[in-house]
Amino acid sequence: MTGVAGIKKIIPHRFPVLLVDRVSEVDPGRTLVAHKAVSGREPCYDGLADDADHAYPIGPLLESWAQCAVLLTRWESPNPDVLADKVELITGIRGVSLLAPVYPGDVLTHHVRLVREVDDAAILAGHSVVAGRTVLEIDTFTMARRGVEVLRPERGVVA
Amino acid sequence: MTAVEEGTRVFVDPDDPVFAGHYPGFPILPGLFVVEHVHAAVRDRLPGKRVSAVQRAKFLRPVFPGDTLSITAEFEDDGDGVRVSAVVSKDDGPVAEIKLRYSA
Numbered sequence: 001m002t003g004v005a006g007i008k009k010i011i012p013h014r015f016p017v018l019l020v021d022r023v024s025e026v027d028p029g030r031t032l033v034a035h036k037a038v039s040g041r042e043p044c045y046d047g048l049a050d051d052a053d054h055a056y057p058i059g060p061l062l063e064s065w066a067q068c069a070v071l072l073t074r075w076e077s078p079n080p081d082v083l084a085d086k087v088e089l090i091t092g093i094r095g096v097s098l099l100a101p102v103y104p105g106d107v108l109t110h111h112v113r114l115v116r117e118v119d120d121a122a123i124l125a126g127h128s129v130v131a132g133r134t135v136l137e138i139d140t141f142t143m144a145r146r147g148v149e150v151l152r153p154e155r156g157v158v159a
Numbered sequence: 160m161t162a163v164e165e166g167t168r169v170f171v172d173p174d175d176p177v178f179a180g181h182y183p184g185f186p187i188l189p190g191l192f193v194v195e196h197v198h199a200a201v202r203d204r205l206p207g208k209r210v211s212a213v214q215r216a217k218f219l220r221p222v223f224p225g226d227t228l229s230i231t232a233e234f235e236d237d238g239d240g241v242r243v244s245a246v247v248s249k250d251d252g253p254v255a256e257i258k259l260r261y262s263a
Contacts (some may be wrong), residue, residue, distance in 0.1 A: 059195025
């Protein structure tokens with residue numbers, strides 16, 4: 001069992017967009033199972049009208065799963081600081097089914113499977129479950145690693 | 160039914176809390192938050208429907224704080240749902256192509 005402190009030793013994501021709370025199973029290079037408790041105190045709910053739909057937005061929902069994908073690929077080569085290493089960037093995603101809305105109070109269990117990894121690119125797939133019900137399926141998620149120096153915009157982001 | 164909506168513009172606010180944690184010292188918008196911007200730009204045109212699929216998304220270039228995104232979306236009725244094909248661009252070219260599906 002790996003909690004937030006352990007997760008922070010492996011991936012560079014930090015508050016308020018570290019969207020994984022706990023890793024319960026990992027078979028390095030193959031599969032990972034991790035959990036994320038959705039809270040009504042997350043930034044996406046700030047300023048939301050009282051009578052608005054409080055379903056967890058697709059941005060953080062998919063990002064939470066994607067962070068589990070990064071965790072799996074970085075399990076044995078941790079990358080807690082993008083300035084000291086490379087940064088994982090999503091290059092594509094395909095076949096995402098959003099089967100049921102997720103609400104504050106739900107605990108997402110993300111399942112991630114590494115399909116293929118070549119040099120600085122990886123392909124993953126998986127699904128997410130809330131209370132025994134599959135809420136999300138992802139057929140293909142692709143990501144690449146790039147050095148921050150390659151990405152830095154001309155106008156200069158201060159390191 | 161096919162309709163095209165031209166150029167909804169979205170300013171990527173450097174004060175957005177997302178940048179404090181993604182990543183410290185190197186702020187960059189998570190690609191999947193670009194999907195969220197497309198959803199936010201089109202959902203009011205699709206009352207009573209929920210986003211049910213991201214059929215495909217390609218991320219061509221990163222988005223940084225201070226960028227302005229322009230979202231152009233095409234809507235196509237497919238019987239029991241609506242397919243939305245969006246291109247997200249910055250001034251100097253496309254950053255993402257995103258296909259969503261909405262259903263009742």
